[in-house]
Amino acid sequence: MNKFEQLGLNESLLKAILDLGFENPSEVQEKAIPLLLEKDTDMVALAQTGTGKTAAFGFPLIQKIDADNRNTQALVLSPTRELCLQITNELKNYSKYEKGINVVAVYGGASITEQAREIKRGAQIIVATPGRMQDMINRGLVNIKNIDYCVLDEADEMLNMGFYDDIVSILSDTPDEKSTWLFSATMPQEVARIAKQFMSEPLEITVGAKNSGSSTVSHEFYLVNARDRYEALKRLADANPDIFSVVFCRTKRDTQAIAEKLIEDGYSAAALHGDLSQAQRDGVMKSFRGRQIQMLVATDVAARGIDVDNVTHVVNYQLPDEIETYNHRSGRTGRAGKLGTSIVIVTKSELRKISSIERIIKQKFEEKSIPSGIEICEIQLLHLANKIKDTEVDHEIDNYLPAINNVLEDLSKEELIKKMVSVEFNRFIAYYKKNRDISVSGGERRERGDSEPREFSNNGAVRYFVNIGSRDNFDWMSLKDYLKETLDLGRDDIFKVDVKEGFSFFNTDPQHTDKVMDVLNNVQLEGRRINVEISKNDGGGRRDHNNRGGRRDSGRRDGNFAPRREGGFRGDRNSSRDGGSREGGSRDGGFRGDRNSSRREGGFRSSAPRSENGGSDRAPRRSENFGDNSRPRRSRRD
Ligand code: ADP
Numbered sequence: 202m203n204k205f206e207q208l209g210l211n212e213s214l215l216k217a218i219l220d221l222g223f224e225n226p227s228e229v230q231e232k233a234i235p236l237l238l239e240k241d242t243d244m245v246a247l248a249q250t251g252t253g254k255t256a257a258f259g260f261p262l263i264q265k266i267d268a269d270n271r272n273t274q275a276l277v278l279s280p281t282r283e284l285c286l287q288i289t290n291e292l293k294n295y296s297k298y299e300k301g302i303n304v305v306a307v308y309g310g311a312s313i314t315e316q317a318r319e320i321k322r323g324a325q326i327i328v329a330t331p332g333r334m335q336d337m338i339n340r341g342l343v344n345i346k347n348i349d350y351c352v353l354d355e356a357d358e359m360l361n362m363g364f365y366d367d368i369v370s371i372l373s374d375t376p377d378e379k380s381t382w383l384f385s386a387t388m389p390q391e392v393a394r395i396a397k398q399f400m401s402e403p404l405e406i407t408v409g410a411k412n413s414g415s416s417t418v419s420h421e422f423y424l425v426n427a428r429d430r431y432e433a434l435k436r437l438a439d440a441n442p443d444i445f446s447v448v449f450c451r452t453k454r455d456t457q458a459i460a461e462k463l464i465e466d467g468y469s470a471a472a473l474h475g476d477l478s479q480a481q482r483d484g485v486m487k488s489f490r491g492r493q494i495q496m497l498v499a500t501d502v503a504a505r506g507i508d509v510d511n512v513t514h515v516v517n518y519q520l521p522d523e524i525e526t527y528n529h530r531s532g533r534t535g536r537a538g539k540l541g542t543s544i545v546i547v548t549k550s551e552l553r554k555i556s557s558i559e560r561i562i563k564q565k566f567e568e569k570s571i572p573s574g575i576e577i578c579e580i581q582l583l584h585l586a587n588k589i590k591d592t593e594v595d596h597e598i599d600n601y602l603p604a605i606n607n608v609l610e611d612l613s614k615e616e617l618i619k620k621m622v623s624v625e626f627n628r629f630i631a632y633y634k635k636n637r638d639i640s641v642s643g644g645e646r647r648e649r650g651d652s653e654p655r656e657f658s659n660n661g662a663v664r665y666f667v668n669i670g671s672r673d674n675f676d677w678m679s680l681k682d683y684l685k686e687t688l689d690l691g692r693d694d695i696f697k698v699d700v701k702e703g704f705s706f707f708n709t710d711p712q713h714t715d716k717v718m719d720v721l722n723n724v725q726l727e728g729r730r731i732n733v734e735i736s737k738n739d740g741g742g743r744r745d746h747n748n749r750g751g752r753r754d755s756g757r758r759d760g761n762f763a764p765r766r767e768g769g770f771r772g773d774r775n776s777s778r779d780g781g782s783r784e785g786g787s788r789d790g791g792f793r794g795d796r797n798s799s800r801r802e803g804g805f806r807s808s809a810p811r812s813e814n815g816g817s818d819r820a821p822r823r824s825e826n827f828g829d830n831s832r833p834r835r836s837r838r839d
């Protein structure tokens with residue numbers, strides 16, 4: 202018997218679930234569904250974001266609704282319009298084999314008369330935002346006096362958003378005998394208050410530790426100077442060519458400004474916040490879901506609860522005021538069992554907050570450094586190479602080949618490759634060379650920062666490249682353990698472990714170098730010889746800079762959407778490496794637009810410390826690092 206069947210769900214739902222592709226119930230579903238089906242009860246269900254709460258109330262709700270009765274039987278309240286539409290859509294999917302169930306969305310910004318008309322036609326389930334719902338009640342456009350079920354979804358967020366009064370007022374318009382189901386990721390006092398006031402002996406289910414984040418999300422922070430925030434964001438995007446992300450800002454104004462800047466710089470970005478018209482918001486969400494937008498810059502309110510598949514990164518451009526909010530943000534990624542990364546761009550003065558968040562999410566952050574220009578360049582180049590390799594040839598092209606061959610026939614394969622790559626990269630490389638000369642100032646800055654605590658620098662360490670990585674089932678922790686054991690070294694002797702798909706980097710102090718080279722080069726891992734080399738590109742600050750953890754390989758995720766950016770390469774895997782020329786890596790995404798070249802200030806180098814304010818470690822010391830702020834401007838696409 203199918204696991205969902207065991208929960209007591211009926212045929213039509215089971216069929217719909219099959220279509221949805223859900224194989225097994227999630228924990229909250231497993232706990233909530235049988236209880237809700239079995240009897241009419243109040244319930245408080247606490248589960249992290251991304252754990253499938255919608256279906257946990259949606260499946261039983263659909264099953265319990267009387268499809269032959271056209272009256273409104275259930276009200277689902279949700280905090281935002283986006284979420285409201287999302288839930289409506291989900292419920293429609295769940296009920297697609299159940300004839301006669303109508304679900305209507307009610308939210309601000311759209312025509313109230315049209316919504317009223319839809320309800321009049323018979324809506325057994327209304328999914329509403331509290332403000333609009335209150336409005337409809339006031340105008341007598343809706344009757345919820347006889348509902349059997351009321352669901353408060355994302356209750357914590359609704360209350361965060363100041364809907365307490367609306368909710369209280371709406372609930373008082375519903376019958377006492379109804380069942381109230383409250384779903385929330387966290388249980389702040391206001392939620393408890395609602396539960397106490399409006400629910401009678403609710404069954405309580407809690408999934409995972411209260412308030413803890415999803416374990417499919419890894420958390421990283423990048424320490425930068427406040428003024429380098431934006432540059433850091435760009436670099437992170439450049440270092441993750443296939444990034445598909447929600448970037449959180451604190452205010453609507455910042456949200457708009459950052460999105461505009463990104464667009465101006467040629468990134469595929471858009472803003473989502475409450476000041477946009479609803480048509481604009483719809484358009485943005487549609488593009489984001491369709492992956493025409495890689496970076497959705499959003500306020501907490503606007504992005505709350507949004508469920509878009511395969512978001513690779515959540516970027517906390519600024520940390521939220523309320524630490525609790527961090528969970529809601531990071532829950533936009535790592536959904537449905539997929540892996541995701543939550544990145545925080547943080548200044549030194551905010552570092553305390555990281556520890557507070559760690560306590561709340563019960564997970565550690567990994568400190569990483571913003572990739573250098575060299576690394577980004579390499580990532581993008583490999584990405585291009587892989588993209589070329591993976592490009593499918595449309596045989597239409599054959600018609601043009603004779604003419605093309607005519608032009609290119611004298612070139613050797615090597616020359617041809619060089620030239621092809623250069624088509625995309627000349628500008629970037631030019632930019633890069635140019636910047637290299639200026640990086641002296643970066644060195645100076647770094648010097649200044651040398652008084653940083655040791656944890657922020659690793660002077661004198663040796664960086665290694667090793668040919669094992671996440672493909673061999675390592676993550677940074679397990680690789681560290683493996684190395685420690687294999688090399689018989691102490692806990693702190695291996696550091697800055699940075700695992701890519703097919704290879705990894707790590708550091709030791711120089712006194713361990715002989716051992717590392719001797720031992721590791723003579724070890725086999727599942728029959729494969731391990732190869733370790735000293736990373737060539739690890740001089741001084743550069744080593745510090747890179748090795749601070751480095752970037753996570755975005756290629757491990759299934760980010761297989763083609764970036765819209767021009768010239769985007771879709772390599773895969775492996776991604777960046779620590780400077781130098783080796784690396785088999787490649788990574789999805791592409792160096793799209795280095796076109797327009799260095800027209801703008803503010804590029805690679807910007808993550809170098811500019812003031813006393815931390816980050817000294819990331820100042821490239823060597824001249825090959827970018828020495829000024831310019832970055833190749835991405836070409837604007839279409
Ligand atoms: P929450 O409300 O807890 O944040 P959602 O209900 O939005 O989470 O679900 C998150 C994602 O997980 C959605 O994309 C949903 O389709 C998917 N999902 C839910 N339940 C299952 C399941 N049993 N199996 C696979 N995927 C699921």
Ligand code: MG
Nearest residue numbers: 254255355506
């Ligand atoms: Mg939800």
